[in-house]
Amino acid sequence: xxxxxxxxxxxxxxxxxxxxxxxxxxxxxxxxxxxxxxxxxxxxxxxxxxxxxxxxxxxxxxxxxxxxxxxxxxxxxxxxxxxxxxxxxxxxxxxxxxxxxxxxxxxxxxxxxxxxxxxxxxxxxxxxxxxxxxxxxxxxxxxxxxxxxxxxxxxxxxxxxxxxxxxxxxxxxxxxxxxxxxxxxxxxxxxxxxxxxxxxxxxxxxxxxxxx
Numbered sequence: 001x002x003x004x005x006x007x008x009x010x011x012x013x014x015x016x017x018x019x020x021x022x023x024x025x026x027x028x029x030x031x032x033x034x035x036x037x038x039x040x041x042x043x044x045x046x047x048x049x050x051x052x053x054x055x056x057x058x059x060x061x062x063x064x065x066x067x068x069x070x071x072x073x074x075x076x077x078x079x080x081x082x083x084x085x086x087x088x089x090x091x092x093x094x095x096x097x098x099x100x101x102x103x104x105x106x107x108x109x110x111x112x113x114x115x116x117x118x119x120x121x122x123x124x125x126x127x128x129x130x131x132x133x134x135x136x137x138x139x140x141x142x143x144x145x146x147x148x149x150x151x152x153x154x155x156x157x158x159x160x161x162x163x164x165x166x167x168x169x170x171x172x173x174x175x176x177x178x179x180x181x182x183x184x185x186x187x188x189x190x191x192x193x194x195x196x197x198x199x200x201x202x203x204x205x206x207x208x209x210x211x212x
Contacts, residue, residue, distance in 0.1 A: 013097075015053070018053075018096070018097075018098065019052070019098075022051065022052060022053075023053035024049075024053055024054065028049075028054060028129075029052070029053045029054050029055060031054070031056070031127075031129050032056040032057075032127045032128045033049060033056065033057050033058070034059075034124070034129070034130045034131065035059055035131045035133060036060045036108065036130065036131065036133065036139065037060070037061055037132065037134035037136070038060075038084050039073055039084075040072040040073050040157075040206075040211050041133040041135075041155050041156070041157060042059075042131070042133035042134075043075065043084075043088055044074050044211060044212060045131060045133060046059065046074070046092060047074050047092070047095070050092045050095050050099050051095065051096070053098070054099065055098055055099060056099075056102075057092070058127055059084075059089060059103055059104060060085070060104040061084045061085055061104075062106050062107045063084050064081055064082060064084060065081065065084055065087055066080065071207060071208060072211060073208075074088065074091070075087060083103075085103040085104065086103055086105070089103050108120065108123075117147070120142065121147060121148055124146070124148055124150070125148060127150060128150055128151065129150065129151045130148075130150060131153050131154075132152065132153070132155070132174075133156075135156045137175070140154055140174050140175045141175045143169075143175075144169075144173050144175040144176070148169070151168065151169070151170070152168060152169040152174065153167075153168045154166070154168070154174055154178060156178065157206065157211060159185055160205045160206050161206035162210075163185050165178055165181045165182065
């Protein structure tokens, strides 16, 4: 019997080639990054970071994917009812063979001793850069009073995603910064929130493209 030779094309996809056209700077890609809250903002941020070549990522959230999340977040219909951290981790690993994702399916308040600043601080110090994407005043206040010498960045969107608030601990108190900016942005806004089905109720009008 005669068997023909099947020619195939091989491509070098080492790290430098794989991210040769869009890698972030060395300081970012070599940092351990933690995202707290992987909903509308956190899930999209995770995708952007992974496509930018980061290697170590912690995803912290204790929620499951709901049908109202799909239109605003980086999830699929087949993920409904599943853990957000597990689902997003699988998607990110399929995007980059160079990412090490650690799933932290937990609540920072209930799964770590909320009364112990040291315990929370030591837990968060696993990462070099911490992104707070929860829009939680309680969490931001907690992060503001902790003695953490790591970069903390809080991201939030408002006014139907026409405005994004980004504050960091390199400037001043995180909680007070966001409070100040929110006051300026929402001063003349009418009907900012409405009742409906979404990530939570009430929510504001914004779709996936707006958030991106």
